[in-house]
Amino acid sequence: MAKAAAPADRWLWYAARTGRCVPLDPTAYPSITDQGEATPSPPWVCRSPNGGLHIDSRLGRVDIDVAKAPPANIEINWTCDYGVRVVSRAWLSEIRDLIDEGTIFVGDVRRKGRRMENWATLNQTGAPRLLGSEGWADSCPICGQPFSVLRGRLFFADPGVRGRPLIVNGQGVFVREDLALGRNLRRPTGSFKPSVVSFLANPPALKPRPAWLTPLGSSPVEAQQASQPHWRSVLAALWKAGR
């Protein structure tokens, strides 16, 4: 049995419990159309060689335009497309001092062209991925965005996470446990009770990505769009004109 991880290697994981994700504003972006359904294609998106669309892992700050205000009682949420982390500025203010400004970026949430006072995006450049002992993992060969299927015990294996006060990735926001407990950090409303995730110095071997799964993706959108060209500006313009 492995020893319990040192305090600097344990984080509380805050993740949205909601299915009420925040829709991007399709009129603010070019769009691509797949099987008659238009999907916003923002400038911060990367397309892997086999077609999957995801947040470009090399980017820092991500500003977004949304079609609807995030539900007020859900302080940690994500965008329906691409899963950009959306957090309330009230909760963000409680962890703001933990942000390493070289790697974690706060962005704006705009609606109808206006910055929303109460909301922000949170994004980490080259975010360390969460892994599962029974899952598998892959990454985009262009930007390195990780894609993992989480099953079994969840953990971090990237030594770069050790001691980090705050980690932000596609799965949520992680606050070092000793810091969260020390300040009696409240749980964001609408989130799961946080569980502890540790760094493992000797992680279990990961399975390769199953051969039957051709597209790299972290959302159904990516799988659906695997064979679509990246920019469908003509279709986007027609679609916009038809609204």
Ligand SMILES: [Zn+2]
């Ligand atoms: Zn990529």
